Amino acid sequence: MPTTKKHIILVNYDFPPNKGIGGRRWGKLAKEFAEQNCIVHVIKAEALSDTEKSVWSEEVNSRSIFVHALPGVYPRILLTQPSNFFEKLQYRKALNAVKKNYKGTPYDISLGWETHLVPKLNELAKKHPIEWVFATGAPWDMLRVVAEWKKEHPFIKYWADFRDPWLNARNYGMPFLSPEKKKEEEEKTQSVIQHADVLSAPAIQILEHFSSLNFIPPDNKKFFHLKHFHSEPKLTEQSFGFSSREITIEYGGEIYLDTEPFLEEMSKDLTKLRESDPALYERLQLNFHSTSFEKIKAIFKHHPCVRISDSIGKKIEDRITQAHWCIILLADHNKDFFTTKYFEYQTLGTPYLYLGAKGEVLQTIENENRGTTWINFFQSLLKNEPLDSQTFIQEAHENNSLSFRVNEMLEHMKSFD
Numbered sequence: 001m002p003t004t005k006k007h008i009i010l011v012n013y014d015f016p017p018n019k020g021i022g023g024r025r026w027g028k029l030a031k032e033f034a035e036q037n038c039i040v041h042v043i044k045a046e047a048l049s050d051t052e053k054s055v056w057s058e059e060v061n062s063r064s065i066f067v068h069a070l071p072g073v074y075p076r077i078l079l080t081q082p083s084n085f086f087e088k089l090q091y092r093k094a095l096n097a098v099k100k101n102y103k104g105t106p107y108d109i110s111l112g113w114e115t116h117l118v119p120k121l122n123e124l125a126k127k128h129p130i131e132w133v134f135a136t137g138a139p140w141d142m143l144r145v146v147a148e149w150k151k152e153h154p155f156i157k158y159w160a161d162f163r164d165p166w167l168n169a170r171n172y173g174m175p176f177l178s179p180e181k182k183k184e185e186e187e188k189t190q191s192v193i194q195h196a197d198v199l200s201a202p203a204i205q206i207l208e209h210f211s212s213l214n215f216i217p218p219d220n221k222k223f224f225h226l227k228h229f230h231s232e233p234k235l236t237e238q239s240f241g242f243s244s245r246e247i248t249i250e251y252g253g254e255i256y257l258d259t260e261p262f263l264e265e266m267s268k269d270l271t272k273l274r275e276s277d278p279a280l281y282e283r284l285q286l287n288f289h290s291t292s293f294e295k296i297k298a299i300f301k302h303h304p305c306v307r308i309s310d311s312i313g314k315k316i317e318d319r320i321t322q323a324h325w326c327i328i329l330l331a332d333h334n335k336d337f338f339t340t341k342y343f344e345y346q347t348l349g350t351p352y353l354y355l356g357a358k359g360e361v362l363q364t365i366e367n368e369n370r371g372t373t374w375i376n377f378f379q380s381l382l383k384n385e386p387l388d389s390q391t392f393i394q395e396a397h398e399n400n401s402l403s404f405r406v407n408e409m410l411e412h413m414k415s416f417d
Helices: 021-035 085-101 114-127 141-151 179-195 204-212 260-276 278-283 293-299 313-321 340-347 360-367 374-382 402-414
Strands: 006-011 038-045 065-070 130-137 157-162 198-201 223-225 247-252 284-289 306-309 325-330 352-356 371-373
Touching: 006 021, 006 114, 006 141, 021 038, 021 065, 021 130, 021 402, 038 114, 065 114, 114 130, 114 141, 130 141, 141 157, 141 179, 157 179, 157 204, 198 204, 204 223, 247 313, 260 278, 260 293, 260 352, 260 374, 278 284, 284 313, 293 306, 313 340, 325 340, 325 360, 325 371, 352 360, 352 374, 360 371, 371 374
Parallel strands: 006 038, 006 130, 038 065, 130 157, 157 198, 198 223, 247 284, 247 325, 284 306, 325 352, 352 371
Antiparallel strands: none
């Protein structure tokens, strides 16, 4: 291992201890970069709350990770759902001000952050021998800021990571932008694509969309498929007693856009099972751990076998380890996206029960014998022959581990030396 440490900057708006999923991917990557002889200078936004912290806060503690928290500029009223007339008035006023003062989508929380971000980038580049700057979105405008900054620092390489789709996203207000605002957002995207040295994403479809925009030559080598990963390379021991009469199914996470119809079908199936085989129905325990409490409650209100609790953070791993099945829930627009959970849960030894649209994720689950669909499972229940979860393989491959992933990145970075 080289003795000289490599200095890198990571711009991640909600890096831990900020609460939220936005810092999970790069929190883990930063920790592994530190393990791989790098000094990581993190630039993040100040947390909105001192009481609510990321469940991954402890994982990013390292003597080689230095975190710089900068004040947010985006109006806080726009981060809430207005509940009365006064709040609605304030919300509309703030939204109109953002639309007037900034380009692109008004729902980008990094708008205006440039006033703090650029001075901090300059300060770090002056104090330390920075070789690479990484920026990960969403939010998006800060990626544009780093791209513009990079033009003034040509000897520093820029790695832009897209955790989500950008222009073709179904959120961030993208589908409803006016032609003028959409063009402004396209110009931001073009700046990032043209000035970044590497463009990465966990889903190859995101990269394919950027390639289709023709902002760079089709043979350009910028694109890098930075897949998600698992933190533990070895399978953990299961502690569930499979002689138990109950059939336990666990789900942890939000109920994302367009996934409700699949849960509604599951509810209808449970009704059929209760009518045809009430004894088997009584053996089922479906546990949902989610902040989408009301959505789940409304769908399964007639089913006592479905139990709902708030999100339990990392404790979900213990629950899944002791369960027979673990639900993977995907809508049509992300049926080909291999999420963080998809890899992380492979270390827990519990097979997948897939609920959602047919795509690459389901195909891989079936090809690798990692589980089955809810439809197949439900049919086995109707026959009173529940599928045996122990017949499925659930092992975490080393080449999907965090350390393997960062080694891939470091090797790619060497090609620019």
